[in-house]
Amino acid sequence: MGRIVLDQVSKSFGDVEVIPPLNLTIEDGEFAVFVGPSGCGKSTLLRMIAGLEELTSGSIAIDDQDVTAVPPSKRGLAMVFQSYALYPHMTVRKNIGFPLRMEKMPQAEIDKRVEAAALSLNLTDYLDRKPGQLSGGQRQRVAIGRAIVRDPSAFLFDEPLSNLDAALRVGMRLEISEMHERMKTTMIYVTHDQVEAMTMANKIVVLQAGVIEQIGSPLDLYHKPQNVFVAGFIGSPKMNIFSGPEAEKFGAHTIGIRPEHTDVSMTSGTWIGRVGVAEHLGSDTFIHVHDTGLAGMITVRITGDVSVKHGDTIYLTPQAEQIHKFDAAGMRIE
Amino acid sequence: MSDRKLPRLLQTPAVLLLLVWMLVPLGMTLYFSFIRYVLNNLRRPEWTTPSPSNWRGFGNYEFVLNSKDFLLAIQNSLFIVCSILFLTIILGILIAVLINKSFPGQGIVRVLLISPFFVMPAVNAVLWINMILDPVLGLQGIAVAGLNDLIEGLRQMPVLGGFFSLWPQFEPISFRATQTSAIAVIMMVTWQWTPFAVLILMTSLQSEDQQQKEAAVLDGASTWSQFRFLTLPHLGRPIAIVVMIQAIFHLSLYAEIEIVSRGNGNKNLPYLIGEFANNNIGAASATGIFAVILANIVAIFLLRMVGKTLME
Numbered sequence: 001m002g003r004i005v006l007d008q009v010s011k012s013f014g015d016v017e018v019i020p021p022l023n024l025t026i027e028d029g030e031f032a033v034f035v036g037p038s039g040c041g042k043s044t045l046l047r048m049i050a051g052l053e054e055l056t057s058g059s060i061a062i063d064d065q066d067v068t069a070v071p072p073s074k075r076g077l078a079m080v081f082q083s084y085a086l087y088p089h090m091t092v093r094k095n096i097g098f099p100l101r102m103e104k105m106p107q108a109e110i111d112k113r114v115e116a117a118a119l120s121l122n123l124t125d126y127l128d129r130k131p132g133q134l135s136g137g138q139r140q141r142v143a144i145g146r147a148i149v150r151d152p153s154a155f156l157f158d159e160p161l162s163n164l165d166a167a168l169r170v171g172m173r174l175e176i177s178e179m180h181e182r183m184k185t186t187m188i189y190v191t192h193d194q195v196e197a198m199t200m201a202n203k204i205v206v207l208q209a210g211v212i213e214q215i216g217s218p219l220d221l222y223h224k225p226q227n228v229f230v231a232g233f234i235g236s237p238k239m240n241i242f243s244g245p246e247a248e249k250f251g252a253h254t255i256g257i258r259p260e261h262t263d264v265s266m267t268s269g270t271w272i273g274r275v276g277v278a279e280h281l282g283s284d285t286f287i288h289v290h291d292t293g294l295a296g297m298i299t300v301r302i303t304g305d306v307s308v309k310h311g312d313t314i315y316l317t318p319q320a321e322q323i324h325k326f327d328a329a330g331m332r333i334e
Numbered sequence: 335m336s337d338r339k340l341p342r343l344l345q346t347p348a349v350l351l352l353l354v355w356m357l358v359p360l361g362m363t364l365y366f367s368f369i370r371y372v373l374n375n376l377r378r379p380e381w382t383t384p385s386p387s388n389w390r391g392f393g394n395y396e397f398v399l400n401s402k403d404f405l406l407a408i409q410n411s412l413f414i415v416c417s418i419l420f421l422t423i424i425l426g427i428l429i430a431v432l433i434n435k436s437f438p439g440q441g442i443v444r445v446l447l448i449s450p451f452f453v454m455p456a457v458n459a460v461l462w463i464n465m466i467l468d469p470v471l472g473l474q475g476i477a478v479a480g481l482n483d484l485i486e487g488l489r490q491m492p493v494l495g496g497f498f499s500l501w502p503q504f505e506p507i508s509f510r511a512t513q514t515s516a517i518a519v520i521m522m523v524t525w526q527w528t529p530f531a532v533l534i535l536m537t538s539l540q541s542e543d544q545q546q547k548e549a550a551v552l553d554g555a556s557t558w559s560q561f562r563f564l565t566l567p568h569l570g571r572p573i574a575i576v577v578m579i580q581a582i583f584h585l586s587l588y589a590e591i592e593i594v595s596r597g598n599g600n601k602n603l604p605y606l607i608g609e610f611a612n613n614n615i616g617a618a619s620a621t622g623i624f625a626v627i628l629a630n631i632v633a634i635f636l637l638r639m640v641g642k643t644l645m646e
């Protein structure tokens with residue numbers, strides 16, 4: 001079990017209110033991702049759930065039990081830190097077994113559980129090494145192993161992949177997703193990378209300056225961003241967002257159109273512009289278009305390879321049903 | 335010239351200088367330790383100039399080994415060094431952990447804690463033996479006298495007086511005596527060198543990874559377990575360094591021993607060398623060679639220890 005409910009939770013450091021009161025429910029078995037720009041309070045929120053940071057006000061309940069005053073180790077949660085936070089003087093075996101040892105579990109049982117965790121994480125050959133002798137990905141696995149053996153009611157991850165190189169990050173992303181599919185345990189995952197959020201989450205919580213901008217499934221957020229911030233934050237390349245007379249034509253203060261929802265022609269279209277840079281990925285082509293009179297730069301994404309080059313005149317036509325409209329306050333208009 | 339020769343050539347002066355710096359004194363000591371060489375001898379004036387014709391073989395070494403003070407000096411050297419190391423490390427860890435927490439007035443407390451280290455050893459010894467440990471005029475004398483007065487007063491009480499009259503009078507301890515002078519030296523040097531340990535260990539504590547501690551908290555580790563399994567291993571290397579440096583310094587203690595008791599019952603090797611050197615340079619040199627051997631044994635022992643902690 002692992003249903004986590006935050007009720008009017010807020011946090012201030014001195015006079016600075018980092019997180020204004022917020023409500024949030026994470027259902028049992030959910031993979032929830034907190035995503036938002038750096039410094040928006042994701043880690044603080046996660047640390048409050050873990051019990052490492054005291055609440056300024058509000059309460060937290062896990063499985064309908066108020067844990068606001070319960071010490072971290074008694075909350076039944078396991079956390080994986082960005083820096084891995086492995087114990088450098090202990091072998092991998094000791095590291096993974098440490099929480100069990102602190103529970104005074106019999107040594108035979110500890111050994112059994114450590115071996116099992118190591119097997120599932122491909123760490124069996126490294127059990128007698130020290131963390132210093134492992135690669136980044138292996139250290140990450142050890143940190144996850146240390147979390148798994150405790151059999152927690154929820155896992156908390158704080159940007160666990162940001163110290164890994166790009167290729168490894170994709171691999172670990174999959175492994176964590178698979179782990180969730182297998183164990184069905186609640187997971188809360190903090191990241192500033194919207195790709196990680198989109199690929200891993202059941203439920204994404206978009207934060208900005210400590211405020212929840214939107215909660216929803218990845219596709220909810222993609223198709224129906226509630227405001228301009230979410231529209232710009234989710235999706236890669238970023239949505240093109242602009243205001244002005246062209247937006248007013250659609251009856252909105254601001255409109256947004258995703259790069260993949262714009263048709264391109266060399267002869268005719270709604271908007272005209274000049275090609276700045278064309279990025280050829282093979283499967284896709286990203287064209288950055290200047291001088292449209294709409295925004296500084298419009299990005300479009302075309303499937304497959306097209307031959308355009310710097311300086312070409314290009315016509316863009318937005319797919320009308322894919323245009324997102326926002327009012328003057330930046331909120332979505334249906 | 336091959337590309338290796340030039341760097342070697344450029345290193346040569348420095349290496350030569352270092353060799354001369356170390357080898358000449360060591361060579362002279364060795365040479366003196368094998369000849370008869372005294373500063374004053376009216377019957378044998380030829381012994382007052384060092385010359386190979388006064389060759390004595392291992393005679394000086396035999397003389398030193400047979401002197402009644404030699405074994406005592408070695409024992410004392412080791413006893414003093416080990417006691418100081420033990421005390422400074424324990425106190426150093428306790429104080430460093432204590433002041434590593436943030437509290438008001440932290441800066442001033444830290445500066446005050448370090449200050450004993452800047453007192454000159456001789457001054458330190460004079461202060462301790464006269465103002466603190468003196469059985470009459472020092473703090474010790476005053477405290478013991480006060481305690482005795484207090485007990486005297488309690489004896490006058492109506493009912494409990496009988497109980498207190500069973501208590502003995504307290505006797506102040508003389509720290510210049512044969513049995514206690516080493517203790518006095520240990521106390522004063524410990525007081526002076528604990529700050530050194532605190533300084534090094536505190537620096538190391540500040541570099542301790544806080545996320546590891548948080549992970550340990552989540553893993554259910556108590557404060558003691560965090561200290562035992564995280565902080566102590568983290569301090570292993572700096573402790574080894576403190577032990578190493580202090581051992582080297584305290585094997586050559588001199589001023590404190592001179593001031594406390596003039597070596598009465600409390601000679602260490604350097605002090606014995608000093609005594610011999612009043613006249614018998616040959617014997618002093620032989621003792622010096624013994625001191626070098628002792629220092630090497632201690633150093634090898636310590637290096638092993640340091641090496642072990644570094645491996646972990």
Ligand SMILES: Nc1ncnc2c1ncn2[C@@H]1O[C@H](COP(=O)(O)OP(=O)(O)O)[C@@H](O)[C@H]1O
Nearest residue numbers: 013014018036037038039040041042043044045
């Ligand atoms: N211990 C602290 N003391 C004061 N301010 C803090 C502390 N921890 C975090 N903050 C501030 O709170 C804000 C949110 O921090 P954090 O939760 O780490 O952001 P994120 O993880 O989203 O990047 C930041 O502005 C940061 O400066």
Ligand SMILES: [Mg+2]
Nearest residue numbers: 042043044159
């Ligand atoms: Mg963070």
